[in-house]
Amino acid sequence: MASRAKATILDIAREAGVSKSTVSLVLQGSGLIRPETAIKVRKAIEDVGYVYNRGAANLRKAHSNVIGMVINDLTNPFFAELAVGMERVFQAAGIVPFIANTAESAIRQEEVLKSLLEQGVAGLIVSPARGTASGAFRRIETAGVPIVFAMRRLPESRIPVIAPDNHRGAFIATEHLIRKGHRRLAFFGGSSDLVVYQERLGGFLEACETLGIPAADRTIVEGETSRKGGMACLDTALATAEPPTAALCFNDAVAFGVMLALRKRGLEAGADFAVVGFDDVTEAEHYIPALTSVTVDTAGLGERAAHVMLKMIQSRTTRAEDHIGAVSLAVRESCGPDRNARNAGMGDAA
Amino acid sequence: MASRAKATILDIAREAGVSKSTVSLVLQGSGLIRPETAIKVRKAIEDVGYVYNRGAANLRKAHSNVIGMVINDLTNPFFAELAVGMERVFQAAGIVPFIANTAESAIRQEEVLKSLLEQGVAGLIVSPARGTASGAFRRIETAGVPIVFAMRRLPESRIPVIAPDNHRGAFIATEHLIRKGHRRLAFFGGSSDLVVYQERLGGFLEACETLGIPAADRTIVEGETSRKGGMACLDTALATAEPPTAALCFNDAVAFGVMLALRKRGLEAGADFAVVGFDDVTEAEHYIPALTSVTVDTAGLGERAAHVMLKMIQSRTTRAEDHIGAVSLAVRESCGPDRNARNAGMGDAA
């Protein structure tokens, strides 16, 4: 059925009895072409089953309308939501973003970035993988390709970042736990090689400091940012001499893991141990018990990142301002009623 | 910092004091080049900050090493798992697949496919959006681009499909419910414009037929394939004169919704109403109560699809066999103990 070699602009020209330039003009929707000619050409395009060769075109015009979106963990619904937010604005701009997953591997990330660059992307939105080397984006910067980081940043990079206010989010969540009457607090999950971790842990520590929780009453357990990691964190923490009564988790996945581990021990989140998550994925409010979590407006940040990218491309700059999104606490069931009211002082001996 | 115009193969040639052909050969790892020359060239490549222009290359060689993955709902963890399975095998083959999301919109899907085609993809793995027109892939077929469907198929298309055995999955799940003693069964969620729906519903109906559940005791409620859809289905079903005591759900998202709605009514999945899901996403076993679900080995199907694609590209064919994956039932808590044992006959009066 299909013709041997794929049709080109010249085949169309021959078919329609015009020159290749005319066809090109029609393809670009130029107003310089007489309507009847345009119709004739469009018909020929249909007839020969033409598909536009963007690679050839880019050779001349060098701006490619492809935007790459590099995501560190596609199976985390949080990032899927981020992606969806971005897509909304790109779609409106007539752009199809290509998503690539790095599965939290710096090596894979390098391959992915290389491939995207070679493809001639117009811009890159990246949530860097854990353990990304500090120079990993040098190549991209010198290539002059606009790039923005979403959700995560690199230690000393000058690349613009779109992210939630992690410090404040952790602060208000911790404050909430303390106001509920908890005196021995934990911070679960994540690892210190992530800037986000430092920000969130920083907020936690500042709240402890400000509201009078001594260092001795803080338990910090690093761990994988997954359900499994959360389960391990709880086990570790409860094995200590003076176990915490509440935990702020690095993200919701960790929090779900903690709640799971609690249930395995016959304890219940809310009643026996307070749990707060971070990111507020859609699942959080449907969980049993519903998870109290720091809302970061994921899709909104995605939209924001996309807008910034569009602006950078349009103004052919490689610089942009950071954007730190507002956060709030969605209070649900997983940290239970006030501890003071229920059994004041229990466990405050230390 | 960055040089004005981006470096090309000629800049490298000048820098290294060789011809452009030599540089090209080095780039392709040809053995015809003297090692010392190759080293010299590679150094020059570094020095000028060269990035390979795959578009230009494809203009000559016309096979592009890009594979597109078109997915209908990225926020469904089920599809994310599918994507991850595919990535595993593509990565091993040194290919970076680009993922694009259609968000279940046929219009968006058309844009996405067009863009991918223009980019010159070597192949396409597609999970078609709901309501895809029957001719939507004609263009791609005539362009001679290999394409396979994953998870979903189109009514009368000849494009190879990689999917689980939906009919059998639904059959064994239904059989399980009947053997547990349920006599009034429901099928929740999905809509008849999806072939998958017809397959799953078909398995449900065949099991009912075979095991003696009369049509009058079957409740079929179509609905969105989401939590929300599942909640609505339960409400509808329980409002009937002779409500069902068990339901097979179109997928896990629907099942989660059903369990949520049960809880809202003070009922519990397992004890008061049996729920079985389909797809067995990782969340299923962590849910409370853990969801009984039809396991389809999502990641495995993803790998399979990727392998088939690779083979098609390699043998430059556009045809391949369908692959129907084996399924099994992961029995967990959401359909409770045997109904016969617990309170035999209750509700069997009708």
Add this chain to the structure above:
DNA sequence: GTCTATAAATGGAACGTTCCAATAAATCAA
């Protein structure tokens, strides 16, 4: 020494577009 065989490197055409400068056709003013 020359002659052949092999190894290494090269020039040039081609790929499918875009876009500039140029041409051809149509319209208008005088």
Add this chain to the structure above:
DNA sequence: TTGATTTATTGGAACGTTCCATTTATAGAC
């Protein structure tokens, strides 16, 4: 009619690669 202006259309060079056919250098056989 002639020239000037506007409207439509067109040829050709350029974009950055690959790859074929050559050329040049190196080595081996006589």
